[in-house]
Amino acid sequence: MFVIKYRKIFYAFSIILILGSLLSVYFWGLKQGVDFSGGSLLQVTYNNERPALNQINGALSNLGFGDAQVRSSSDGYILRLREISQSEKNSILSALTFGSSTPTEKTFSSVGPILGKEALQKSWISIIFVLLTIVLFIAFAFRKVSRPISSWIYGLVAILALLHDVVIPTGAFALLGHLYGFEIDTLFVTALLVILGFSVHDTIVVFDRVRENLQKNEKKEFAQIVGESVSETFVRSINTSLTTILAILVLYIFGPETIRHFSLTLLIGIAVGTYSSIFIGSPLLVTINSWKNKGV
Numbered sequence: 001m002f003v004i005k006y007r008k009i010f011y012a013f014s015i016i017l018i019l020g021s022l023l024s025v026y027f028w029g030l031k032q033g034v035d036f037s038g039g040s041l042l043q044v045t046y047n048n049e050r051p052a053l054n055q056i057n058g059a060l061s062n063l064g065f066g067d068a069q070v071r072s073s074s075d076g077y078i079l080r081l082r083e084i085s086q087s088e089k090n091s092i093l094s095a096l097t098f099g100s101s102t103p104t105e106k107t108f109s110s111v112g113p114i115l116g117k118e119a120l121q122k123s124w125i126s127i128i129f130v131l132l133t134i135v136l137f138i139a140f141a142f143r144k145v146s147r148p149i150s151s152w153i154y155g156l157v158a159i160l161a162l163l164h165d166v167v168i169p170t171g172a173f174a175l176l177g178h179l180y181g182f183e184i185d186t187l188f189v190t191a192l193l194v195i196l197g198f199s200v201h202d203t204i205v206v207f208d209r210v211r212e213n214l215q216k217n218e219k220k221e222f223a224q225i226v227g228e229s230v231s232e233t234f235v236r237s238i239n240t241s242l243t244t245i246l247a248i249l250v251l252y253i254f255g256p257e258t259i260r261h262f263s264l265t266l267l268i269g270i271a272v273g274t275y276s277s278i279f280i281g282s283p284l285l286v287t288i289n290s291w292k293n294k295g296v
Helices: 007-028 053-062 086-095 113-141 151-180 186-216 222-254 257-295
Strands: 039-046 069-072 076-081 103-111
Touching: 007 151, 007 257, 039 086, 053 069, 053 076, 053 086, 076 103, 086 103, 113 151, 113 186, 151 186, 151 257, 186 222, 186 257, 222 257
Parallel strands: none
Antiparallel strands: 039 076, 039 103, 069 076
């Protein structure tokens, strides 16, 4: 199977993506949304002609909200401000009225800085907890597989693949945040958790086939067994991921503005997760076995 034969090329490609993602996060960081940093988020729509962006910024500056971040939506604007009261929100809506162009409040949310910090901490805890649970589950599921590598190696490889699948979307959002002001929020964390679940499911399907083939073909070389297992599950993995990606793509194009970044995260993560399940996870089993044999 070419996946095993040319695994170093796939490793190199992943290393480039991971390094680029880590550098993006290091130099530009992640722009935290209202859910994490605290503040208010107000989305307004216009039934008539939508005012120009400079008019919106000018009106906000006159009210003392010159530091507000404004971005366009399909039929209005999304405003990110410091935490505001109900009366301040009403003043903003009045100030954003230009002639016959009257704004309509579509969504409004306000989060204090303490709640935002707590949400960020719980998000990290959720991700770490999921990763640890996956390791324990895989180690238990493959407990009877000890040849030629131990069962916990499967869990370790799965975690490496999952880290690969989380780091790359995170780096992509750091880059998009630098270029276009994309922010991360609780929906972003939810998307990462969905990606972890989808990716580990795909990885376990391949590993399970490796386990079955090891029991059937004890005399074959491990690399050959892994290659055959990847070949047997290759079409299934591609078809499953492709149908999922097409569904999310429709959601991204035609769905509401509020979940567009959520959909984009899923698109990137599922595509990367499918790649890692086929081209990274299984080949790593072969590489680790080769290192083990050289050390004997």
